Amino acid sequence: MVYLTRQEHFNAAHKLFNPAWTKEQNEAVFGVCANENWHGHNYDLYVTIKGKPDPDTGFLYDVKKLSQLIRKYVIEPLDHKNLNLDVPFMKDKMCSTENLATAIWHQLIDHLPGGVLLHCIKLYETPRIYVEYFGEE
Amino acid sequence: MVYLTRQEHFNAAHKLFNPAWTKEQNEAVFGVCANENWHGHNYDLYVTIKGKPDPDTGFLYDVKKLSQLIRKYVIEPLDHKNLNLDVPFMKDKMCSTENLATAIWHQLIDHLPGGVLLHCIKLYETPRIYVEYFGEE
Amino acid sequence: MVYLTRQEHFNAAHKLFNPAWTKEQNEAVFGVCANENWHGHNYDLYVTIKGKPDPDTGFLYDVKKLSQLIRKYVIEPLDHKNLNLDVPFMKDKMCSTENLATAIWHQLIDHLPGGVLLHCIKLYETPRIYVEYFGEE
Amino acid sequence: MVYLTRQEHFNAAHKLFNPAWTKEQNEAVFGVCANENWHGHNYDLYVTIKGKPDPDTGFLYDVKKLSQLIRKYVIEPLDHKNLNLDVPFMKDKMCSTENLATAIWHQLIDHLPGGVLLHCIKLYETPRIYVEYFGEE
Amino acid sequence: MVYLTRQEHFNAAHKLFNPAWTKEQNEAVFGVCANENWHGHNYDLYVTIKGKPDPDTGFLYDVKKLSQLIRKYVIEPLDHKNLNLDVPFMKDKMCSTENLATAIWHQLIDHLPGGVLLHCIKLYETPRIYVEYFGEE
Amino acid sequence: MVYLTRQEHFNAAHKLFNPAWTKEQNEAVFGVCANENWHGHNYDLYVTIKGKPDPDTGFLYDVKKLSQLIRKYVIEPLDHKNLNLDVPFMKDKMCSTENLATAIWHQLIDHLPGGVLLHCIKLYETPRIYVEYFGEE
Numbered sequence: 001m002v003y004l005t006r007q008e009h010f011n012a013a014h015k016l017f018n019p020a021w022t023k024e025q026n027e028a029v030f031g032v033c034a035n036e037n038w039h040g041h042n043y044d045l046y047v048t049i050k051g052k053p054d055p056d057t058g059f060l061y062d063v064k065k066l067s068q069l070i071r072k073y074v075i076e077p078l079d080h081k082n083l084n085l086d087v088p089f090m091k092d093k094m095c096s097t098e099n100l101a102t103a104i105w106h107q108l109i110d111h112l113p114g115g116v117l118l119h120c121i122k123l124y125e126t127p128r129i130y131v132e133y134f135g136e137e
Numbered sequence: 138m139v140y141l142t143r144q145e146h147f148n149a150a151h152k153l154f155n156p157a158w159t160k161e162q163n164e165a166v167f168g169v170c171a172n173e174n175w176h177g178h179n180y181d182l183y184v185t186i187k188g189k190p191d192p193d194t195g196f197l198y199d200v201k202k203l204s205q206l207i208r209k210y211v212i213e214p215l216d217h218k219n220l221n222l223d224v225p226f227m228k229d230k231m232c233s234t235e236n237l238a239t240a241i242w243h244q245l246i247d248h249l250p251g252g253v254l255l256h257c258i259k260l261y262e263t264p265r266i267y268v269e270y271f272g273e274e
Numbered sequence: 275m276v277y278l279t280r281q282e283h284f285n286a287a288h289k290l291f292n293p294a295w296t297k298e299q300n301e302a303v304f305g306v307c308a309n310e311n312w313h314g315h316n317y318d319l320y321v322t323i324k325g326k327p328d329p330d331t332g333f334l335y336d337v338k339k340l341s342q343l344i345r346k347y348v349i350e351p352l353d354h355k356n357l358n359l360d361v362p363f364m365k366d367k368m369c370s371t372e373n374l375a376t377a378i379w380h381q382l383i384d385h386l387p388g389g390v391l392l393h394c395i396k397l398y399e400t401p402r403i404y405v406e407y408f409g410e411e
Numbered sequence: 412m413v414y415l416t417r418q419e420h421f422n423a424a425h426k427l428f429n430p431a432w433t434k435e436q437n438e439a440v441f442g443v444c445a446n447e448n449w450h451g452h453n454y455d456l457y458v459t460i461k462g463k464p465d466p467d468t469g470f471l472y473d474v475k476k477l478s479q480l481i482r483k484y485v486i487e488p489l490d491h492k493n494l495n496l497d498v499p500f501m502k503d504k505m506c507s508t509e510n511l512a513t514a515i516w517h518q519l520i521d522h523l524p525g526g527v528l529l530h531c532i533k534l535y536e537t538p539r540i541y542v543e544y545f546g547e548e
Numbered sequence: 549m550v551y552l553t554r555q556e557h558f559n560a561a562h563k564l565f566n567p568a569w570t571k572e573q574n575e576a577v578f579g580v581c582a583n584e585n586w587h588g589h590n591y592d593l594y595v596t597i598k599g600k601p602d603p604d605t606g607f608l609y610d611v612k613k614l615s616q617l618i619r620k621y622v623i624e625p626l627d628h629k630n631l632n633l634d635v636p637f638m639k640d641k642m643c644s645t646e647n648l649a650t651a652i653w654h655q656l657i658d659h660l661p662g663g664v665l666l667h668c669i670k671l672y673e674t675p676r677i678y679v680e681y682f683g684e685e
Numbered sequence: 686m687v688y689l690t691r692q693e694h695f696n697a698a699h700k701l702f703n704p705a706w707t708k709e710q711n712e713a714v715f716g717v718c719a720n721e722n723w724h725g726h727n728y729d730l731y732v733t734i735k736g737k738p739d740p741d742t743g744f745l746y747d748v749k750k751l752s753q754l755i756r757k758y759v760i761e762p763l764d765h766k767n768l769n770l771d772v773p774f775m776k777d778k779m780c781s782t783e784n785l786a787t788a789i790w791h792q793l794i795d796h797l798p799g800g801v802l803l804h805c806i807k808l809y810e811t812p813r814i815y816v817e818y819f820g821e822e
Contacts (some may be wrong), residue, residue: 001545001547002509002512002513002543002544003542003543003544003545004540004541004542005540005541005543006539006540007538008539009263011176011177011263012176012177013150013177014177016331018330020330029331029336031338032217035218035219035223037150038175038177038219039148039149039216040148040151040175041178041179042178042179042264048543053509053510055505056431056505057429057440057505057507058427058505058509058510059507060509062440079169079176080169080176081172081176085174093332094329094332095332096327097278098276098278098327098332098333101276126148126179127179128280128282129278129279129280129337131276131277131334132276132279133276134277136275137275138819138822139783139786139787139816139817140818141816142814142816142817144814145813153605153606155604155605157604166610167605190783190784190787192779194701194703194714194715194779195778195780195784196783197783197816200814201716230606231605232606233606234552235550235552235601235606236601236606238550239550264555265554265555265556266552266554266555266611267552268550268551268552269550269551269596270550271549271551273549283811285724285725286724286725287723287725288725290468303468303473304468305475306764306765307765309765311698311766311767311770312723312725313696313698314696314723314726315725315726315727316727316811316812353717354717354718354720354724355720355722355724356720356722356723356724367469368466368467368468368469369469370464370468370470371415372464372470373464375413376413376464400696402417403417404415404416405413405416405471406416406459407413407414408412408414410412411412420674422587422588422589422674423587423588424585424586424587424588446629448561448633448634449561449586449630450561450627450629451587451589452559452588452589452590453589453590453674453675490580491581491583491587492583492585492587493587496585497583497585537590538590564742564743568741577742577747579749641743642740642741643743644738644742644743644744645689646687646689646738646743646745647743650687650738675692676691676692676693677690677691677692677748678690679688679689679690679745680687680688680690680733682686682688684686685686
């Protein structure tokens, strides 16, 4: 059993606000992150899969194919987008890094081949803040 | 003569579009960077000053004071903002990293004490793209 | 269940020596780290918490509040200090990175709000050496 | 119980090809990695051990001794070598990062002192691709 | 006048040896870098151009086009190749980082558009060793 | 003419204080950096030399020899030392990064071989603060 990780990245705009709250409540809780005109980040994404290497290739999974899967299901819908407005799978969710990492897990989980398990989504919002999701309830 | 550099960072939303052009022209030139709903970045900023160290302190300039100057004149107006909408000193300018680095130079140039010269503004838009401005015409 | 990590840093002096040993024994075991006039490091600290995000905010815990807790209970007592002389919670302990990471865990464990669990203290002594502590006996 | 990690690195040439396959099959599966004239990498290696710190030193294990073990059993046989041709412990194995990380585990597992357990081999092939092996079957 | 830098990377095998010397002379001068079975590196390449931004776009030069130029004239001929055997523009040259950086300059210098000047090729052989070439004789 | 850079590092304790001043003056100017019990840093050092590559080797200068020079004249006197107490070439100097970078230049300038010029000393005190010295008066 080995673990293989591929790093990808995307740039996006977002804001943190709860539509059930007033503007003042949002600013009290989210501070500058509630700026109505948006702000943004360079997100760094690490996707980790696990399983047994194929004896013919030595690969758990071809890392180029893993990269293509991540680009198709995660990077294309998110890169150079507004996370609150442009991304169907974030609709009606708070745009926190916690929720975004969890949503990325669900974007990928059904697209891995047999014998390859999704292990972890690790998402950096800034170089000093990151979230990990392992599929735990 | 020594050179002292301080790194700061800010997060912001922006888009690239020329209001004199049609939407199609903007998309042809700027691609995904023209997304009308914005995207964003974690910008890394390196400010370099030069001059002679003070014999009493060994400092060219107290790096804490340099950091305070950068925060007051650059980070506060830019951090968690929309560069196209919220920043007076970017008004009516194309929001490229080239223009942003040049504007940051002009924000700082008049606030350094005597004997301390501004040498370079280095601005990373992503970890793989950066612009430097040395005040050259 | 998600995991949220915040990175902080501090600079400190220390030395490695066991007061029950002779100077020669200390030098034999700790080498240059036993220099009686001290040496020092830029320590990088990663604090990981885990729990369920709040549906109203999308946050496991406000990362700004996490940062404030770490600064109050860990960074203020350690930053620009001598770990052997100035830090009450390191008194009478060997000043290894192993012991420092464990002590940082105990500084934080009682200050997290309900529903937020401390998961890991990861402490870099240099970019090539780090220790992790997960609260395991 | 604490975890201690030491980073080392080595540079090596390799190629990916299965001698049971034709040149065309190898190129179809491995692409540019099958270049018969080889390519190469700067590999970054993180070795993590776990156990209880010694009360007299505060050390789980002297990190200088850990570094010496890694250099003797891993770096010397691999550094500035051709992984397919020059490395006895990779003979007759596909030269994937998965297999290399597993082989490094087996190079080290018998050389750690009592009370020090090998926890993880983490091996970066490039800054964006890494494999972890925890000794799991 | 602004400076714009784009980072790209490639992986390659090489060895250092002077065909006019004996094997012993090569090993005395180049040490492990003379291994006849090759070794390799992840090379990091920074290409810096300079000039004046276009008022209509704010760009010195579209960084995507710069990336395409670098990929066409530098990365494609070098990536996953043997620098001594596979690269026409390194033929009959010693395969040092100094010579490789200089050769990359000459690959690019004729392909930049009017008004855009090549300023610097910066090439990392490892994270701790790099060469810069500014076109100076 | 090419430029070759080698990175080295050292760990050291220091404090900032002017013996001609009172304790209160020192604290007012240097803040926590004046802690009488010292603090410390992991210093990162980049030494850049320039000149023409030797046609027989392709090297400006053998980077292993450059590393040996830096270790002998700079790293050995500074690593795991107290910069104020243990370092002859910092005696009677304020222990700022500016002065330390300048002193490192003077440690190296007389030990380079003919045809190899010292170009720059770049010294990081923390990952966000660095000083460069080019030998300019």
